Amino acid sequence: MKKKSSLLSEQMSAQRKRLILLGFTSLALGAAITVQAVLLAEAVERIFVQRSSLASVAGILGALIGVMAARTLLSYGNGRIGLQMASSAKTSMRAAVLRKLSNASMPMSLRGQTGGKVSVALDAVDEADSYFSQYMPRMMEAAVIPVLILIMVFAQHLNSGLIMLATAPFIPIFMILVGLQTKNKSEEKFAQLAEFSGTFLDSLQGLVSLKLFGRAHLQQQAIERSSLGYRDATMGILRIAFTNTFMLESIVMLSIGIVALELALQLLVFKSLSFQTAFLILLLVPEFYSLLKNTGTAFHSGRTSMGAIRKVEELLAERSETEASLTNWQDGGENMDKTQQTEQMDPADTPGFADRSSIRMPPIIELRDVRFRYAPDSFELAVGSISFGAGEQIAIVGKSGSGKTTLLHLLAGLLKPTSGEVLVNGRPRWQMDEALWFDQVSYITQHPYIFAGTLAENIAIGASREVSRGEMVEAAKAAGLAVVADELELGYDTPVGEGGRGLSGGEKQRLALARAFLKRPAVILFDEPTVGLDLHTERVLQRSIAELAGSATMITVAHRLYTIRHADRILYMDDGVLLDSGSHEELLARLPQYAEMVNAQRKGGFA
């Protein structure tokens, strides 16, 4: 087995107690196996050779059934311990993954591959199961019990013991050979399999196109062809694996045969052995080899699990270098001097933070030489220093990819600057309590997320407190959602989101507004929708935004001329750099790129 990963050794050390217990039950199991064989041999000896009466063997038979029951229970116990180990290992690994995902970072959740991450949290962790539930118990059994059997055999008869000792190493050697021969090829095949099932999925997804172009049946033949090709390739590998298993089983069988022959010779020719001993050895030999053979299957499942555990590990290790730049708010605290720490612990001393009513006042937000990058060699955002007054209306404009949304995330506190600081009312924002800050912020995105739940629950998520039905309905009305609710049979109690009723783009946008109305935030961050809203939503949007902005500092990634013209200040972003800021007229006059962007409207002829 390859070098143990650190996550695995961490898990194993957490399970030390269970491992020791596993060792003891394995030992007991080994004892049960040997005693069972001894009793069985004794019983046969008495019945067959000594012709004793049934009554005289009754005790042995009773003991035998007791040992058999004990053996069953012990082997069940081993399995149970394995399951418990698997269960707690999975829970703790999954907990780590979930913690990582929920605390992690905006970039991590932005960088797509949501499916991949869900799969790590579920599939990879589940695959790790067999390492604990299969591999560990089998390995422990294989490490303890054969030794016990061997000691027993040696004590009874030296030659048989020597034969077993000499042949036993061939089994692991062949296992390793099988592994080495098939490993590379099978990994290659696994890639091919993934590709193949990808092709099948690809064909299913493109089925409508295939139908329309009259090619569906051709694709069906292609699937069959590649499927059979895959079968033949896989069989090539399996043939190698099976051949090796064949060799392995032949070795086991021959070894048993040799032991049997040797026993017979000793019994008959040299007369140096009793029937009872010979029969006992004959009973123990298959147990010995089958335990060793079991390690083979366990080894295989163990290796698959190791791969899965590595996947989990990769996710946990991912981006730890930028972790520092993420939203781990209290992290910065380590660099603070003592006085600041005291201040932080006692926010009551700090005007503007302690009193919740004063928080509702729009704060002054200040960026001080803020720079940000997702990874060391990626695109850098450099905004420099700028300050937003209380209640100011700011519009951010620029081409797509110029960093507008990243800037909004920085302002929201969803990203932490790589260098520089974001100040709120003159104090570094990371010193604030995260919950307290988010309590005064609303972030209205182009694609607000609708959670599985009722319409009412989805609106209520806007407020961090319990809200009454009345308040919720008020907010819904203000955002023009009341019409939608009225149209529904269950009204506000209609399930929406995953598994529920789909909302249209415009309705989602209005839902996001309703959340904001419920919250009445002091800071609104707004990613203005680009296209595709219905007229009703458009009207609601303009009216609502104006209303919400009345009592808040509002920063908008703007796509509408209307929004830009009404902004107090416009920030023009170009390739990650804040090129200029000023009013519409100022920028028109001094920034040609801006003028070009605003005027070069392809719509033409708009007076």
Next chain:
Amino acid sequence: MSELAILTKAMIQERKDIAIAIVGGFIAGIAGVSLFSASGYLISQTVFAPPLYTLIVLTSLVKILGLLRAASRYAERLYSHRATFSMLSRLRTSFFAKLIPLTPGILGRNRSGGLLARIVGDVESLQHYFLRVAYPPVIVVMVFLATVIFTSVFSIWIACLFVLGMLITAFVVPGIVLLGQRRRQGRVREKRAELSTEVAEMLYGYRDLKVYGQMKKREQLLQDASAALAAEQEAAARHLLRGQSLHAFVAYLISWGVLVLGAVFIMNGSLAGVFLAMLVMASLTVFEEAAPMATLPAYKQDSEHAANRLAETVLDADRRQPQPSGALSTDKAVSVELCGVSFQYEDECRPALKGITLSIPPGSKTAIVGPSGSGKSTLIDLLLKLRVPTSGLIRLNDISVQELNEASIWQASNVVLQHSHFFRGTIRDNLLLDEESYTDEELAAVLEKALLPNKSLDDPVYEKGENLSDGEKQRLALARVMLRKGRLWLLDEPTSSLDYVTEQRVLSHLLTEAADDTLLLICHRLTGLEKMDRIVVLDQGRVVEAGTYTELMEQKGYFYEMKLIERQMIDEA
């Protein structure tokens, strides 16, 4: 078990491999039992000091049996796996064939991805059905019966004990395990799905959760769901383990019974003592051969569940009416007429289209505009008979769509869907989706027209066209459609990812190509619509306005206001 009918059919088709595998498995099992019985007999014989040659014969026999067992096991594995993979390939192909008429009908508006991935996974998990569910009992019963016949020579009662053992291990124990298994597996699946949804929700909704301060709560929820899942999984696995232990104990018990019965019969002289060791060894081994029966319930559940879901998915395929024979002619431009057409998706509670009535004369150029979710794309699905209206009538060339063969509608249409699909292969492969032949020059000319002059016909295209930009994909889809000879053009936002200049150039090429044909263009931008004969405005599944560009602008209605808002948009591209 009707769900497994498809599986059974696939198995019958692989009967040769399966027969070889069964014979191999049977020989391997018998050889194993014989091997250990012979060893037991051999050892017992030595007590009577027989001549050396009997001993040599017996030990040679033991070795030959050992090799025979290993060899037949090899054959069994090889053929059973081959049969499995062949069946899998059959299943894939047959499901694909069944899904052809069902798509996109079975797909809701948004959930297609999950469903299709599930189908792929379900088909894969069916492979266990043969190897681990259908096949082991056959071998086990055969080996048991052979052992029973063999032991009956020595003692009828011991043979009866074997029969009892077989019945218990092959049927009673798996049956008991299955009873509790169904419920437990169901709970595991439920918890797993729950957690999976929750994790995905957390990632998709990350920003909103963070801003609305719900992250802590959500994480706790997830941790609880994860712990619940682990507990359910452990409970299910423990149940299975109990079954395995029960199996093992029954095996020991029967061997013990053989010993006791043997003892009794030896005492009363009806059995020779020399056979006792042999019978005990036989019973210990034969149950080892039955070991796969203990894991059978787990696989049985899984593959049955998969088969069930697949069967549900394709249920309608068998019930489908045969396609009518009516053909849509490609001799002339197509006329389109909709009378009070409504459509509702199965998984939604309000209609996507409500009473649409429209008449589109042959050769006319119509634009359909409206906010997202207003039903524009659904309209195209209905015209193509990909979905059937909930109510109302659609006529193409004055023939009801219901009387038209769907393939002939597709043949007569040049379609660009909102998300065109591309396959792994080359540009050429992806162009020639239809079966007509063109020279390379003609194809290159089409690429030119679609403003893709930099692409060569042999450039590779990855799965789903991953190596193409959105704009390139759209232009390739347009090139593809320009090669077709249909007379009805249905284009769903074909240029949404192109910049204005490219868009206008491509569209003008397109309008030249379609000069004599009927054309329906769904637009997300309201530009360049002056050239269209008519603009139809949809909102919430209804036609709110229709007319020429000038008419609509003068009317100052919905379209006019949309236009005003669009003019407000600053150029992003």
